[in-house]
Structures are given as structure tokens and as C-alpha cells.
Amino acid sequence: MTIWEIIITSVIKIAIALTSLLLSVAYMVYFERKISAWAQNRLGPNRVGYRGLLQPFADVFKLLFKEDIVPDAANKTLHTMAPFISLFVAFATYAVVPIGPEVNLFGYQIKLVVADVNIGILYVLALTSLGVYGITLAGWSSGSKYSLLGGIRSSAQMISYEVSIGFSIGGVLLMAGSLRPIDIVNAQYGGMWNAILQPIGFITFVVSAFAETNRLPFDLPEAEPELVGGYHTEYSSFKFAGFFLAEYANMIIASLLIVTLYLGGWQIPYVDKLGLSEGLTVVLQIASFLLKTAFMLFVFIWVRWSIPRFRYDQLMNLGWKVMFPLALLNIVWVAMLIMIFKL
Amino acid sequence: MNYFDIIFYLFAIITVVSAFIVVTTRNIVYSAYSLLLTLFGISGIYVLLGADFLAVVQIMVYVGGILILLLFGVMLTNKITSVDIRTGTIHLLPAAVGSGILLGILWAVMTWTDWKTYDTQIPSTTIFGLGKILITNYVLIFELLALLLLIALIGAASIARREETEENN
Amino acid sequence: MLTEFGKILIFILFAAIFVIITLFVAKIVRPNRPTFEKLKIYECGENPEGSPWVKFNIRFYVIALIFLIFDVEVVLLFPWALAYKEMGFYGFSIGIIFLLLLVLGMAYEWRKGDLEWARPKPKPPKLNEILKNKTN
Numbered sequence: 009m010t011i012w013e014i015i016i017t018s019v020i021k022i023a024i025a026l027t028s029l030l031l032s033v034a035y036m037v038y039f040e041r042k043i044s045a046w047a048q049n050r051l052g053p054n055r056v057g058y059r060g061l062l063q064p065f066a067d068v069f070k071l072l073f074k075e076d077i078v079p080d081a082a083n084k085t086l087h088t089m090a091p092f093i094s095l096f097v098a099f100a101t102y103a104v105v106p107i108g109p110e111v112n113l114f115g116y117q118i119k120l121v122v123a124d125v126n127i128g129i130l131y132v133l134a135l136t137s138l139g140v141y142g143i144t145l146a147g148w149s150s151g152s153k154y155s156l157l158g159g160i161r162s163s164a165q166m167i168s169y170e171v172s173i174g175f176s177i178g179g180v181l182l183m184a185g186s187l188r189p190i191d192i193v194n195a196q197y198g199g200m201w202n203a204i205l206q207p208i209g210f211i212t213f214v215v216s217a218f219a220e221t222n223r224l225p226f227d228l229p230e231a232e233p234e235l236v237g238g239y240h241t242e243y244s245s246f247k248f249a250g251f252f253l254a255e256y257a258n259m260i261i262a263s264l265l266i267v268t269l270y271l272g273g274w275q276i277p278y279v280d281k282l283g284l285s286e287g288l289t290v291v292l293q294i295a296s297f298l299l300k301t302a303f304m305l306f307v308f309i310w311v312r313w314s315i316p317r318f319r320y321d322q323l324m325n326l327g328w329k330v331m332f333p334l335a336l337l338n339i340v341w342v343a344m345l346i347m348i349f350k351l
Numbered sequence: 352m353n354y355f356d357i358i359f360y361l362f363a364i365i366t367v368v369s370a371f372i373v374v375t376t377r378n379i380v381y382s383a384y385s386l387l388l389t390l391f392g393i394s395g396i397y398v399l400l401g402a403d404f405l406a407v408v409q410i411m412v413y414v415g416g417i418l419i420l421l422l423f424g425v426m427l428t429n430k431i432t433s434v435d436i437r438t439g440t441i442h443l444l445p446a447a448v449g450s451g452i453l454l455g456i457l458w459a460v461m462t463w464t465d466w467k468t469y470d471t472q473i474p475s476t477t478i479f480g481l482g483k484i485l486i487t488n489y490v491l492i493f494e495l496l497a498l499l500l501l502i503a504l505i506g507a508a509s510i511a512r513r514e515e516t517e518e519n520n
Numbered sequence: 521m522l523t524e525f526g527k528i529l530i531f532i533l534f535a536a537i538f539v540i541i542t543l544f545v546a547k548i549v550r551p552n553r554p555t556f557e558k559l560k561i562y563e564c565g566e567n568p569e570g571s572p573w574v575k576f577n578i579r580f581y582v583i584a585l586i587f588l589i590f591d592v593e594v595v596l597l598f599p600w601a602l603a604y605k606e607m608g609f610y611g612f613s614i615g616i617i618f619l620l621l622l623v624l625g626m627a628y629e630w631r632k633g634d635l636e637w638a639r640p641k642p643k644p645p646k647l648n649e650i651l652k653n654k655t656n
Contacts, residue, residue, distance in 0.1 A: 083380075086380070086381075086384070125403075126403065126478075127403050127404060127407055127478060130404070130407040130411070131407060133407075133411060134407045134410040134411045134414075134415065136415075137410065137411055137414065137415025137416070137419075138410070138414060138415065140415070140419060141384075141387065144419075144422060145384070148380060148426060156426075160423075160426070163419065163423075167415075167416075167419060170415070187478060
């Protein structure tokens with residue numbers, strides 16, 4: 009491939025990735041409302057379009073035309089920058105998540121990932137640690153007590169669970185021996201999913217991912233009874249939408265990562281034994297990847313509407329005294345597994 | 352000038368300008384956030400040099416750890432805007448001489464070093480080689496690092512605890 | 521040659537441009553009619569009281585400190601994890617020593633109560649004290 013072909017394919021991939029991301033974020037909000045309605049025996053949005061399917065667009069336009077109120081006490085520049093940082097960090101992570109194996113398209117070998125970096129997982133971790141900044145900045149710059157407390161709480165929570173995430177990923181790296189997401193998926197070939205081989209690591213990663221995305225039962229930063237809206241109390245209009253989008257984008261990233269690291273990515277056990285044509289296999293694999301991700305997203309919403317919120321000290325205790333030791337135990341477990349079975 | 356150079360100068364400008372803001376602004380929260388950009392620019396330069404692991408570590412540890420700590424510290428202080436950043440004592444002459452000497456040394460090192468340029472591909476990743484030598488040749492250093500971190504942890508926690516009890520009293 | 525990091529750079533640029541454009545479009549189309557009440561800080565309908573930058577618990581700082589140390593340990597552990605498969609029992613023992621030192625630090629923090637989230641210790645009023653105050 010010449011340089012121009014590479015650039016053009018990259019740009020096409022980026023365009024597809026960003027559009028599908030935006031659409032899926034918009035529809036996540038719709039499905040969250042529908043599923044919450046189902047959980048609470050209500051109808052949910054059903055007015056805009058067929059069964060309310062156009063609701064996300066209505067929401068976006070509503071937020072677009074709302075007045076933006078920046079309080080006098082706020083620091084104007086930083087107040088504007090905060091949602092920008094949050095959204096940007098959430099989007100940038102998608103660059104390294106592979107959704108399928110290499111495919112032959114129009115005579116080109118195309119990897120179904122925007123950037124196949126050798127240190128993909130570290131890149132994700134680095135960006136996750138950047139995510140704290142948007143929230144802290146929002147909390148500090150608003151000039152409101154609720155925002156400040158929400159921002160500080162949120163950042164302390166995120167860094168606490170980041171340690172567990174790091175050590176859980178350590179187990180996956182031991183198994184795969186590579187930081188490339190594609191290699192990690194390939195290492196889980198034939199039903200050897202990391203969720204089965206290292207169940208403890210799977211649990212710690214999933215719980216930490218919930219905490220990292222500030223979702224219930226860990227949504228202390230925006231605990232309504234205590235902090236009104238938490239770090240985005242003083243945000244309105246499209247800046248608020250920025251945080252809102254970032255939250256759902258983070259949720260999708262978390263699901264993609266859980267699937268890639270623990271649920272075998274696009275792998276379907278023994279699909280190559282069925283003797284299907286190559287094209288059909290690839291389509292099936294991509295479908296399985298999307299299905300697994302959709303399932304994880306459903307779990308995210310399901311948990312939100314089933315489990316009550318933690319108290320802050322419980323949250324910190326869970327992070328440091330339960331998840332962190334378990335993640336360490338998982339590393340030792342995986343190391344011993346590799347030693348004994350020469351995996 | 353190929354486009355590697357352009358990207359390099361882009362990162363260099365980001366680094367230098369934000370570093371300048373860090374030392375000149377009177378709002379220490381601005382300072383902290385400019386430092387974020389500085390560290391980001393440096394990690395970009397690491398990527399250009401093919402030191403991918405170092406670049407990510409730069410972001411994970413410096414941006415994700417140290418700067419957060421710094422920010423928490425800044426937010427704990429009451430006075431944030433218009434801090435007087437000058438110290439009480441100003442020794443202009445010794446400072447000028449000192450920085451002049453430092454500049455001279457850096458310049459000398461830069462010009463006298465026999466910079467090696469190889470006409471090869473950028474290595475795909477450095478982390479495997481790093482891992483291998485870290486647990487073979489430099490295994491003692493690897494374990495000593497763990498020990499050092501243990502000491503740092505105990506020290507930091509005990510200092511913080513002392514301050515906490517003082518605050519409570 | 522466009523490296524994979526170059527693609528990431530393009531992706532990041534795209535993401536940044538997209539975010540800037542949306543925020544800019546929103547700025548053009550939305551109304552702007554600020555009033556005194558709107559621009560006040562929200563405090564559940566009351567007038568804002570005192571400085572918004574309240575002092576918060578120093579525990580947050582301690583948590584960030586502990587996090588920093590363990591973050592460095594994670595970073596050091598990754599190269600080991602990647603080279604582990606080729607090293608056999610030797611690599612295993614190296615890793616175990618490293619992890620043991622880490623657990624030691626963890627145990628110290630735990631024992632000393634640094635991981636404990638400080639809870640307020642309310643003093644419930646005692647009946648005899650109240651009665652004593654009343655008689656005085």
C-alpha cells in the first residue's frame with residue numbers, strides 16, 4: 009500500500025469509528041431509558057418517531073438550543089475547557105480497540121482497528137488516567153461547593169480503582185505476553201477466554217470499570233441527594249451534553265475493553281471447525297463482538313437499575329481492601345497457571 | 352524538512368510555551384494545567400524518538416499520578432489566584448551566573464556529543480527488550496526499585512498521618 | 521511512512537476538531553439572555569454562603585499519594601508480565617519477590633489505618649452531662 013492509500017483507509021476508518029460511536033452513544037441513552045422503564049414497569053420514551061426511536065435526536069437538538077449559563081463565580085476559560093477535555097479523552101480511546109480480524113476488502117488487507125499500536129493497552133490506561141482531569145477541572149472551575157466536592161470525590165474514586173484496573177490488566181498481559189489488543193484477542197483462541205481462566209481478575213476489572221465510569225452503584229460524584237449534580241451542577245446546554253456524552257462514551261469503552269480483554273474479543277470458540285467460508289466467518293465474528301459488547305452494555309444498565317448506591321467510605325474500602333488485594337491474588341494465580349500448565 | 356520534523360516542532364512548541372506559562376502565571380491552577388500540556392508535549396517527543404513505553408509511562412505516572420497529587424495539593428490551599436510567586440530573597444547575580452553556567456554546559460554537551468544516527472526503522476516496540484533486561488541484567492535494580500517504593504510509601508504515609516493529627520488538634 | 525502513532529494523531533485531531541465544531545455550533549445557535557439570578561451559584565435556592573472553594577478532607581491527598589506509588593508499581597510490573605513466559609521459574613520468583621514487597625507496603629498501610637476512610641466521630645450527648653449543665 010502506498011502512503012496515500014494508507015492515509016485514505018485510515019481516514020475512512022476514523023470517520024466510520026466516530027460516526028458509529030456517536031450513534032451508539034445517542035442510542036445508549038435511548039436504551040438506558042427504555043430499559044429503566046422496563047425495570048420500573050413504565051413505558052419509557054415512545055412519542056418521537058416509531059416507538060420513540062428518534063428520541064436521541066430530539067434530545068440532542070434540545071440541548072443544542074438551550075441557553076448556556078456560566079455562573080459569575082466560575083472561571084470562564086476553565087469552565088469551557090472541562091467538557092472538552094472529558095469528551096476528547098473519551099473519544100481518543102477508541103482508536104486502539106479492534107472489532108474484528110483482518111479482512112480482505114477490494115484486494116486490500118484491512119485491520120478492523122484504527123491504529124494497531126504495539127502498546128495499545130498502555131495507551132488506554134494512560135488515557136483513562138487523563139479522564140480524571142476533565143472532572144476535577146469542572147469541579148474546581150464552577151465555583152460551586154457541590155461541584156468542587158463532586159469533582160474531588162470523583163477523582164479520588166477514579167484513581168483508587170485505577171490501581172485495581174492496572175493490576176487486573178497485568179494478569180491479562182501475563183497470559184497474552186503482548187500489549188497489542190489484537191494479540192490479546194488472538195491469545196484467547198478456542199474458548200480460552202480470560203474470563204474463564206482468571207475469574208478473579210475478570211470480576212475485579214468489571215467492578216473497577218463500573219467505578220471508573222462513575223456509574224451506579226459507584227456514582228458518588230453525582231449522588232443526587234447529597235451533591236445535586238456533582239461536578240456538572242453548574243453546567244447547562246451543550247457543555248452539559250459534553251459530560252453526558254463522555255459518560256456514555258466511557259461506558260461503551262469499558263464494555264469494549266471488557267470484551268477485548270476477558271470475553272475473547274471477536275473469537276467464537278471452534279467457529280473455524282464448522283467449515284464456513286472466510287467471509288461468513290468474519291461477519292459472524294464481528295457480529296459476536298458487537299453482541300458481546302451489547303450484552304456488557306445491558307449489564308451496565310441492568311446493574312444501575314438494580315443495585316443501590318454505596319456510601320463513600322464503603323466505596324473506598326471496596327476499592328483498596330477488596331479489589332486491590334484480589335487483583336494481586338489474580339496475578340499470582342495467573343503466573344502459577346502459566347508455570348504449571350505451560351500455557 | 353519532512354513531516355517528522357514538523358510534528359517534532361509542534362510538540363516542542365507546545366512543551367516550551369506551556370512550560371513558560373507554568374512559571375509565569377499567577378494562578379496556580381493554571382500553572383498545574385499548563386504543566387499537563389508540558390508533560391503531554393514531552394511524551395509526544397518520546398513517541399517520535401521511538402520510546403513508546405517511556406511515552407506512556409510519562410503520561411501514566413507524571414500526568415496520571417504526580418500532577419493529580421499536585422492538583423490536590425493546590426486545591427487544598429486556600430489562596431489560589433494571584434499568588435506572589437517571588438521569594439523574599441532575590442539574588443540576581445548568582446542566579447544569572449548559575450543559569451549561565453548551566454546553559455553553557457548543556458550547549459557544550461549538545462555540540463560535543465557524537466550523536467549517532469542510524470538509517471533504520473524505528474523499533475516496533477521497546478517494552479519486550481526492556482522487560483527482558485529488567486529481569487535478567489538489571490534484576491537487582493528491579494527489586495531495589497520495589498524496595499525503594501516500599502520505603503517511599505511508608506515515609507509518605509507517615510508524614511501525611513502526622514500532618515493529619517496536627518490538623519485535627 | 522505513516523506509523524500507527526501517526527494514525528492515532530490523526531484520530532485525535534479528528535476527535536478534537538469534531539468537539540470544537542460542535543461546541544462552536546452550539547454557541548451560535550443557542551440564545552443568550554443572562555439575568556442576575558441565572559448567573560448565581562446554585563445552592564438549592566438559598567443565596568450562596570461563603571467561599572465556594574471549601575477545604576476538603578486531607579484524606580483525599582493521602583489517597584492520591586498512595587495511588588501514585590502503586591501506579592509506579594503497576595508500570596514496573598508490566599515489562600515483567602510481558603517477558604514472563606520466556607523466563608520460567610526464575611521469572612516467577614522475581615515477580616513474587618516484587619509482589620511480596622508490594623504486599624508488605626499494602627499491609628503496612630492497612631495496619632496503620634491509612635486506607636481507613638476517616639469517619640466523623642459524633643459525640644452523642646450523655647444524659648447526666650445534660651442534667652449537670654441544666655442544674656448549673
